[in-house]
Amino acid sequence: xxxxxxxxxxxxxxxxSPPDTISFAAPNPAATVEDIFVVTQQNVALGRDAFRSDRxxxxxxxxxxxxxxxxxxxxxxxxxxxxxxxxxxFAVVDxxxxxxxxxxxxxIAETEGDAVYLFVHGYNTTSSEALYRFAQIxxxxxxxxxxxxxxxxxxxxxxxxxxxxxxVLFARDDLVxxxxxxxxxxxxxxxxxxxxxxxLLTMEAMRQLAVSGNRDVLRRMDSVTFLSPDxxxxxxxxxxxxxxxxxxxxxxxxxxxxxxxxxxxxxxxGRERVGAISSAADVEGLNVTFVDITNLRDGSSLDHMVxxxxxxxxxxxxxxxxxxxxxxxxLSQFLVLNRDGSILSN
Numbered sequence: 001x002x003x004x005x006x007x008x009x010x011x012x013x014x015x016x017s018p019p020d021t022i023s024f025a026a027p028n029p030a031a032t033v034e035d036i037f038v039v040t041q042q043n044v045a046l047g048r049d050a051f052r053s054d055r056x057x058x059x060x061x062x063x064x065x066x067x068x069x070x071x072x073x074x075x076x077x078x079x080x081x082x083x084x085x086x087x088x089x090f091a092v093v094d095x096x097x098x099x100x101x102x103x104x105x106x107x108i109a110e111t112e113g114d115a116v117y118l119f120v121h122g123y124n125t126t127s128s129e130a131l132y133r134f135a136q137i138x139x140x141x142x143x144x145x146x147x148x149x150x151x152x153x154x155x156x157x158x159x160x161x162x163x164x165x166x167x168v169l170f171a172r173d174d175l176v177x178x179x180x181x182x183x184x185x186x187x188x189x190x191x192x193x194x195x196x197x198x199x200l201l202t203m204e205a206m207r208q209l210a211v212s213g214n215r216d217v218l219r220r221m222d223s224v225t226f227l228s229p230d231x232x233x234x235x236x237x238x239x240x241x242x243x244x245x246x247x248x249x250x251x252x253x254x255x256x257x258x259x260x261x262x263x264x265x266x267x268x269x270g271r272e273r274v275g276a277i278s279s280a281a282d283v284e285g286l287n288v289t290f291v292d293i294t295n296l297r298d299g300s301s302l303d304h305m306v307x308x309x310x311x312x313x314x315x316x317x318x319x320x321x322x323x324x325x326x327x328x329x330x331l332s333q334f335l336v337l338n339r340d341g342s343i344l345s346n
Contacts, residue, residue: 134147150175226274254292259304
């Protein structure tokens with residue numbers, strides 16, 4: 001019965017799939033499949049407008065398999081233009097709800113490897129967009145181990161910046177609970193990748209863990225990477241001070257040409273964002289490594305997603321994923337990359 005319902009939904013959605021709507025399809029052996037665990041506060045439904053609904057008070061958990069077509073171009077998401085075709089489009093080829101209280105933790109514990117990569121998306125992002133983006137990241141970065149996405153309740157529309165900032169506060173407890181469950185109910189270490197406003201949410205969750213005395217959870221966070229973080233520098237410093245010892249390595253990728261962060265700055269009274277700082281003095285005293293990827297800009301998505309869309313940036317990040325090497329390196333606190341990904345200055 002469940003399979004019949006799934007196939008009926010697949011046929012219905014494949015018939016009309018506007019951008020940013022999840023599309024289902026039957027698996028194709030020529031495509032690559034990326035398995036993603038998902039925890040979402042967004043009300044899951046199939047229509048484009050369904051993701052614009054009110055925040056859900058229940059965080060739903062699921063495991064989805066996303067098919068990446070053999071025609072995939074590094075850094076890009078191939079949305080269907082008409083009926084979904086796994087040979088040319090991203091598509092969901094399997095979907096399992098994890099309704100039991102500990103089903104997610106058990107499933108993650110059974111995966112190979114000793115770590116889980118947790119992705120926290122940014123502002124103006126629906127669940128479907130975040131899912132496909134993380135599948136693209138998992139594929140292009142060849143992420144090992146388990147992949148887990150936390151999808152907080154972004155409105156998914158450009159004009160809802162304040163709504164999204166409020167949603168970050170709404171999401172803190174659920175993200176804290178998720179981090180705690182992974183740390184205490186599995187044997188996995190946690191590697192966090194947070195984009196844009198997702199960095200604010202991540203810092204708020206870490207701060208909450210610290211002030212509530214749950215440092216055992218923080219110790220299981222093996223690394224943190226912020227990509228174009230939409231964060232006020234003063235707030236970031238205050239959060240870091242409350243957290244105390246930050247996970248190491250703690251890497252922040254910033255770009256001075258990020259037009260989305262420029263808009264955020266205007267909406268925040270002209271305050272500079274952490275993802276767009278230009279001087280090492282701005283990060284003095286913080287145990288973090290800043291990587292300036294301004295020169296790697298590709299012009300897409302207001303240069304706000306360069307770390308995901310630029311092939312050179314992807315190659316650089318793949319090299320930096322060797323955390324042991326990064327910890328032992330003598331890299332300075334502020335790196336500036338050349339167009340080819342080499343270090344221009346430090």
